[in-house]
Amino acid sequence: MADGRILIADDEDGLRWVLEKGFRGAGYQVTAVKDGTTALREAEEQPFDLILLDIRMPGIDGLTLLGRIRGKRPDAQVVIMTAHGTVETAIQAMQQGAYDYLAKPFDLDEALLLAERALTARRLSQEVTSLKTGLKEVWEFxxxxxxxxxxxxxxxxxxxxxxxxxxxxxxxxxxxxxxxxxxxxxxxxxxxxxxxxxxxxxxxxxxxxxxxxxxxxxxxxxxxxxxxxxxxxxxxxxxxxxxxxxxxxxxxxxxxxxxxxxxxxxxxxxxxxxxxxxxxxxxxxxxxxxxxxxxxxxxxxxxxxxxxxxxLPSLRERRGDIPLLVEHFLSKYAETLGERVIAPEAMDRLAGYEWPGNVRELENVIQRAMVMASGGVIVPEHLPIGPVSAAAGVEADASLGEIIEKKMIECVRGLRGHTSANLHSLMVGLVEKPLLRAVMRETKGNQVRAAQLLGINRNTLRKKLKEHGIDPDAG
Known part of the structure; x- marks a missing residue:
């Protein structure tokens, strides 16, 4: 018998009845509703393993509902149901976190098979999550x-x-x-x-x-x-x-x-x-x-x-996962090597390394660092890795805003003891100068084109170049 809690949201009475009967017959616990508002209330009140949403429903439409459900129930698998004419919308929904979509009309067997696959993927994801917290499972993922x-x-x-x-x-x-x-x-x-x-x-x-x-x-x-x-x-x-x-x-x-x-x-x-x-x-x-x-x-x-x-991607292609992997390995070996924490500088060094040996190499490095860090804190000196790329030290998938915010946090932390530091002007200047240099380089010193790109007039551009000591002819 199947195992799992399923929520079905569709305003077509006939389809909703067929799905509810079919999934119950397969052994699932099923809740079926006919509009988005009721579906959101049900999802907030009780956990579901799988949620099937129609794109177009009264109350809250499927795409909006998908976003809200992903925020409240991130571990639930969501499948979008759509008419043939709205497949493009369904693909957009998948980009927003849906597991897959069913194009209407579809067979009950097709829906049952997709549900089995989605729930299998969810169980795997849950097992990985439990391993991150150091729990012992049958497999070490x-x-x-x-x-x-x-x-x-x-x-x-x-x-x-x-x-x-x-x-x-x-x-x-x-x-x-x-x-x-x-x-x-x-x-x-x-x-x-x-x-x-x-x-x-x-x-x-x-x-x-x-x-x-x-x-x-x-x-x-x-x-x-x-x-x-x-x-x-x-x-x-x-x-x-x-x-x-x-x-x-x-x-x-x-x-x-x-x-x-x-x-x-x-x-x-x-x-x-x-x-x-x-x-x-x-x-x-x-x-x-x-x-x-x-x-x-x-x-x-x-x-x-x-x-x-x-x-399978290399570790340098998914640098954003390095902190998660580090925490996983720290938890994994805490029982045998003792609990350790990692200093921010050490984490930056790990994020900047190229990792030719990928996850296996990272695991070995963390094990050695835990042995060497007798004081309980892993610092850069405990990491037996080679040269680190400064550019790669920032997560490859971080946005420009996240990169700037990270650097600004460091600056603000450094000025913690000052009662007045004119911080706003300082930060604006630090961001403005490299922006001006980048635009002048891109336009090869053409001030008319540079002013157009920046959305300012040419006189303002000249003034700012002078303020920051930038040679307009050096682009």
Missing amino acids: GALVGRHPTMQEVYKTIGRVAASDVSVLLRGESGTGKEVVARALHHYSRRAGRPFVGVSAAAIPATLLESELFGHEKGAFTDAKERRLGKLELAHGGSVFFDEIGDMPPELQVKLLRALQERAFERVGGHELIRMDVRVLAATHRDLEAMMKTGRFREDLFYRLNVVSLL
Whole structure:
């Protein structure tokens, strides 16, 4: 039976009745209302896991209601229902935080399937959130902590494909969490209670990899003292994860492809056909398309693995998530290494580092810093990282206003002891001067064009350039 609380808001009596009956029949707890005002009241009074909203309703329209619900119930998944003529509006709703949309007319089965996917994604998101607070769970989704839009897309994709048996190819740099995502896909699949078996094509010598995959019979080669089961056999009924599949030798790629196609294989040195039932997950940091062109990776194997492709972002592409990840790792190791806090200067240094090793490297750095920070506070000296880019120290996804505010807070803090500091004029001057220099540089010293861009007259521009000591001919 399904599990979850669902709110349906639609002014079409027939559709509302069908949805309510269908979701109740599937085991959900359902509340159905016919206008936006009532829907908002219900959402405020009780928590819902999934909310289905029609775009056009009496009272409060769907888009307005979406914004209010996201503010009050940010953990609820919202699905927009729309007529064919308003699909563009539905896409706008998704950009505002909706999980997905249903285009009318739709089948009940389609709505039920989307609800299952949305609730699966929500459970994954909740598990990640609980891990951030240091709670112990079955899986450690450390690399999946984050609010960046690319990570939200990762959560959504996991929710959509976990329940099926399709092969998934995970792509991204080393340390971005590809194995973590593979474990999440297994955990939320129908195979969750069965084995999850990983094999790394990069970590095992080529001469041993075939035996590692398929197993071997006693006497198959010199050191084969007894029969040994391979990873594919051990994963029967569950999932097998091929890490760094791009490092697999071409001759072994042929044998793996045959096994996946026939869903059967023979142990090395054996003749018995071993049947297998596994879900295939693979990962690589290599450019497989380029490798196919040079003959280093088989095209047919690529298409067998690449049914669904999921790209994980590098840590430097989501710098805004670094503070969340840091807090997660501080909580994770607090029990064994002691509680620690991180100084703002140290956090700035972490945010400015390039992180070639991504989340894995960040976790190792935090562990070491916690060991070194015997006084309880992690400072920059405790961080074993290389040069930091000053430009990258500001979050890549921060707005201009946020960047300016951060710098102004530092200035205001520095003037805390002054009773009068003419702060307004000082701040305006600090912002105005780089603005004037940037515009003069852009217009190559053309004062008429610069004044137009700034929205001031030319005499005012000349006066301000003189006040700030800017050479108008240096643009």
